Amino acid sequence: MPHHSSSRHIVIRAASLVLLGGASLGWPASPLHAQGAPRPAPRPRTVVIDSISVIDVDARRVTPMQNIVIRDDSIVAVQPASATLPDSIDERVPGRGLFAIPGLVDHHVHLTPGMARALERGARGGVTMVQAMAGDNRTAGEYARAAMSKEIIAPEIAYASVMAGPNFFTDPRFIGASLGYAPGKAPWAQAISSETDVALAVAAARGSGAEVLKLYAMLDSTIVATFTAEAHKQGMRVVAHGTTFPARPLQLAGAGVDVLTHAPYLSWQGAPELRPEDSWKRIEGPYAKVRADGPELLAVLTAMKAHGTYLEPTLWVFARDGVKPEVAKWGAALAVRAQAAGIPILAGTDGFVGPDSVPLPYIHRELQLLVEAGLTPAAALATATTVPARAMRRERTHGVIAAGRVADIVLLEGNPLADIRNTTRIRQVVLRGRPLPR
Structure with missing residues (x-):
């Protein structure tokens, strides 16, 4: 082993400790081969x-x-x-x-460095598995490894790679999650277009450890269909925002994406025209003009039912203080309509846990909001247990x-x-x- 290799090992180990928020990992003090005969x-x-x-x-x-x-x-x-x-x-x-x-599943969280304590709070609050929906997969991967080896108390973690149009990667969140790479060039956060090598891009996303390909914004229906087909070919699931601008919900369902996330974004199905740049104002949907029980959304739900598409409403994130009430109300109405139409509903918060003043993870409030919208308690509980187990291909184990x-x-x-x-x-x-x- 070259002289600098041992120094590099120390640096990597120290970096992992920082990433995990200072958690004591209990790693062996010497290499495995130096610890004598294998223990029974x-x-x-x-x-x-x-x-x-x-x-x-x-x-x-x-x-x-x-x-x-x-x-x-x-x-x-x-x-x-x-x-x-x-x-x-x-x-x-x-x-x-x-x-x-x-154990409860939060199907929509985001992980950042220094979240070991938050992960433990989530686990103690009943969340035993999470789906991380975009971020730095170096962080998510280290948390996932430490959780499964029981070095930290944390839910089981699955994570996603995100793809969007090139102009979207000016978003500072993605810049921060891809440090060391030019914007849109990290394997887990890629800018894609009609010129992209589809098979190679999906393979890179999968190679980052991701189970899910998340299609975010500034993507047309042709790109969505092409990448969805390749992701499925390579064994990945596909989650898409309810509208990816200019691709509409009906086109996304028709392309075979597995999950549409953020119910209010489906309101854009009724907009007369969509441009890629409209993605920056995606929360400002045409709620007053497009009814959740109107014909436009009926067509979307029919397509979702036909293709086996899940809906992840994320009601909590829209019901927070500071968000317009009509956004949450519209999303709740669509969630109930979808459930009645036989669309499987996934509980995801897009928030996970809050400050210490909020003792339990937000998934509990998400379930309450689903019941307040009109789901039965049993149906709401299924959105965080049996339904995500099937959606995440873990129905035989979870x-x-x-x-x-x-x-x-x-x-x-x-x-x-x-x-x-x-x-x-x-x-x-x-x-x-x-x-x-x-």
Whole structure:
């Protein structure tokens, strides 16, 4: 090993510590080959949550007095409390009088350096998986690795690469997320046009670790269709803003994108003309002229249903102080219309967690807003559990409490099927089989 390699290792390790917000990672002090003979695999750790009521979200059913048996990070059994338990139990979690739901998913967050504490707050607040929707994938990748190796307490993290028209990369957010690259040249934040090598651009996005290609703005329908087809060919999912200017929602659904995000942006379907530069004012949709239950949106929802497109309304981000009330109202109305039309709804906040004065992650408020709009508590709960598991291609491992699934479980003091506000009454969270200290 050249002399400078060891110095480089130290610099990289120090940089990772800064990225994670000063978290103590517990990495080995010496290379693995210097630590002697391989150690035997540790004995599996068994946790039992006893006598709890288990909620089946899709069936809208509560089964009382169940034991959930967990081995390492997986559920191995959900059985009546009277059933025989394993001989060796490392930890028992009392569940009598409590309700168990699958860990919650926030399908729309953004990650920046120094967020280790925010990620921990999110996990302790019931969010066990997130979809990061644009940012620096060097940051997202390091968080994802540290979370899965249990070096930090954090949700499981999937992340996206973003693509937009060349003129959009003057946005300072993308400049900051691509330091070291010219604007629009980072593999995870690419400026694209009809001249772009499509297969190479998608391969670079995928090579950054992204599962999702996010189509952002200043993209026409031909580019959207071309990149969507290539992304699917390479095994990526595609999320698009509700309008990508000039491509309209109907064209995006027809192109086969997997998710349309930000419900109010779909109002632009009814605009007489769209130009790329209109993307800068995308929140200023024609809400007064285009009804969420009007014919323009009916055509969009019909296309979404036909193509299996998900809608991610992101109600919370539009319901914040300072946003025009008609924006949130229009988005909520469309969310209810879409759900009634059979469009699967995803809960995403575009915010994740707030300051310390806001104790719980914003996903709880997102679910409340969906119920206030007209969804049932069960339908709202599905938007953060079973639906994202399917959308993120994790339906065999996540989203329900059953044998063989990852042990991401939230223990509640009230039944959220009766009142969605009960998701905030958290007694304890089990994160990948690990009961987090309260």
